[in-house]
Every structure is written in structure tokens, then in C-alpha cells.
Amino acid sequence: MPTSATNAHAIHGMIARLNHPQYDRWAAQVRKCGGCRQPVRLRGKVEHYDRATGRLLHRYSTHLEPDGFLRVPCKTRRASRCPACAEIYRADTYHLIRAGLTGGKGVPESVATHPCLFVTLTAPSFGPVHTHRDGKPCRPRRDAPTCPHSRLLSCMARHSADDPRLGEPVCSGCYDYPGSVLFNSVAPLLWKRFTDALRGRVAKLIGSTLRDLRRLVTVAFAKVAEFQRRGVVHLHAVIRLDGPDGPTSTPRARVETELLTQAVRQAAGAVTATIPATTGQPARVLRWGDQLDVRPITLAGELTRQAVAGYIAKYATKAAESTGTLDRRIHPLEDLTALAVRDHVRRLIAECFRLSEDESLAHLRLAEWAHMLGYRGHFSTRSRHYSTTLGEIRVERIDHLKADAVAASxxxxxxxxxxLKIASWTYAGSGLSPGEQLLTASLTGHFGGRV
Structure with a gap:
């Protein structure tokens, strides 16, 4: 919690900034950053010259800016670090996903007629955990057994949606912590093998070979990873079938949504990832969980294209910190008992470090990704021809803002x-002082941090 001295320092800094002769220019920079919590400070200049004569046409320098810096948004996707920039990332992801479902951004509207599914691939069980069941008892069992640690494997509590026990093991001694960490680590590999197997299953079901499949059908997808409260990832994906030229063409083979559903179920059940035996642990074969959810995306009803795009975009701004862990790397020499995390999360982090000491698991880089509970994949990915790209969306926005500024002189x-444009920039730091944080909140209304 902020102390009175900290608050006094923040207020003093806010007053100093308000009285600064260049306050208006500083406030304009803050508004342009959209309320970014950790704006990047740059020092440098941009010059434009006439290519034919060498005459200087225009020069911009940060020398005349407040404090001698230009402030630009950090552009992080993590809502825990900067809600303002994460909201822009979420909106961009929404438009990327939606374009692949309804058209737009260079994708024809006819893509909406292609077979398309919303698929959720879950993790297997690593032990019973407390869960929210809409007012029903958590784990009611009339003849519940007692585990080797003398814990009754039952829970009659009706947990609320914000109950801190959600995701906690019923018995932490029985919970498979190594399995949970290792599954997170191989989840990206399982996804790759799933998409490879899916192409093979589609080819088999339409009576084609994998080699000839590309001339008939292409598999397009966009996926996002979500961390469950128990600390394992599951993946949400839009999977679509196109013709050989991508979203601009229809499949040349007769492919229905039912066939794609069948292919997804077969591929999800077929792929595995093997973990070699380690000290004290036998070899493991990891696979997706039994709770596979496959639903067609419709024009109307509960699972519409807009709803799916919004659902996926929401998770694009989150990571493992939603389970109660940290959004930064953890050094192996840090005191884990001092981390402000749940005991369950602390044990998962400790398991990452313990398993990282085994040479046969060095390729998993578990210590480096301990803060992600072992997961080291991208949170949001798409196939090459799914729709537009985040880069193209950003360029479109920049061009629009630039045209606006030119029109307004x-x-x-x-x-x-x-x-000829010549630019020279150097990094000069990032972030806001406590006083600037208060002012940013009042200027933009888009600041979620604490002073």
C-alpha cells in the first residue's frame, strides 16, 4: 500500500508538472500516448530534405520538447503492465480475427461461407481442484475416498466466482506438479502436431493424399492461449477451410462442417508429446485433455462470428499472471517464499526450477519460463493466410493518424x-513519475496503476 510519504511525493510531483512552462505540450504528448502507463522516452530528430537540391524542408527535434524527450506508447499486449496499450492490442486482434470470419481488411466477404469451427483444446487433469459451478457444490461425493495424505477428496462448498480457493488442489500433496509444468512446456509442440495431423485427417476424409491436399483445400487458423486458475493452458482456436488460394477461394473438394469437426476430433485425440525419464520421474506421454469442445461458428445465435472474435481478443492481452503469478522473469536465486503469489503457484514455479536441473529437459528452458509456469509459446498466433496481420492493421492506423495531422496542418x-527522410533516435528510458501517473489518470481516464 502507498505510504503517506509516497502520496505526498506524488502530489508534489504533480504540482511541479502542472506549473511547468511546457505543461500543455507535455499533456498533449500524454493524450497522444492514450494513457500509456509506461511510455518510452526517446531523444533525437527527424529531417526531410529535397532529393534533387538537398535543401532542408523540415526538421523536428526533441530538444524543444518537455524535458527534451518525445514520449511514445509502450505498445505492450499485457493488460497487467499497461491497460491502455493492451486495449489497443485487443482491438487490433479483434479486427484480425473478425476479418477472417466475416471479411474485410483485404479478405472477401465470401469467407463467411467457408466451413469454420471454434475449437477449445484443454489440458488433462493433474489432480482435483476447487471449481465454481454456478451455485452448486464444488466436488460433492457421497462416498468420497481419503487420499494418502489423509485428505477427503470431496468439497461441498459453493464457491463464488471470486473465491481465492478456485484452482487450488483439493490435496496439494496428491497434485501432479511435474505433469502440470511439463504439459505447459510441450503445449506449443502439441499444437503444431495437432495442426499437422489435422491436415492429414482432412486429406484422408476427402479421399486425397497429403501431398495433393494443397491443390484442393487449405487449413487456416487463429488461436490464443488461456491460463486456467489451476495454472495450465488451454487453447481457443478458429479453424477454417479455404480453397487452394486461401480465403479468396472456396474448397475444391466437397467439405462440410461435419467433416471438419470429425477431422478435428481425430487429430486432437491422436497427437502426443513424450517427455524422457528424469531423476525420480518415469517417461511421460502427454496429450490434450478429454474435454474437447468443437462448435460451428454461425451467423446468428450464441456463437456468432463477432462473439468469437471478441472472446479470442480478450485473452490475447492476458498471460499467466491471471492465475496469480508474476508478469516478469524470476531469477533462480530469488527467494520464492518472498514472492507475492499463491502457494499453489509458488509450487509450480519451484517445480520449474527443480526440473530445469535435469539435463534431459534442458531444451524446455523451464527456469527461463518459470514465471509462465513452464509455458513458452506465443499467446496469439495465426496461419499465414488466415486474414490480415497485426502489422498491417498498425500501419493502417498510423497512416490514418498521419493523414489527419496533415489535414489539420x-x-x-x-x-x-x-x-529524403533522415531520422536519428536514442532510447532515454521509460515510465512515469508518481506525480505524472496521477496527472495521466486525470487527463485520459485510462490508467489502472497504483501510485
């Missing part, structure tokens, strides 16, 4: 063919 207009 805030920026000069240059012909890119006749003007």
Missing part, C-alpha cells in the same frame, strides 16, 4: 518520391 506534407 499539424504536420507538413511531403512527397515520398521527392523528399
Amino acid at each position: 499539424r504536420l507538413p506534407h511531403f512527397d515520398e518520391d521527392t523528399a
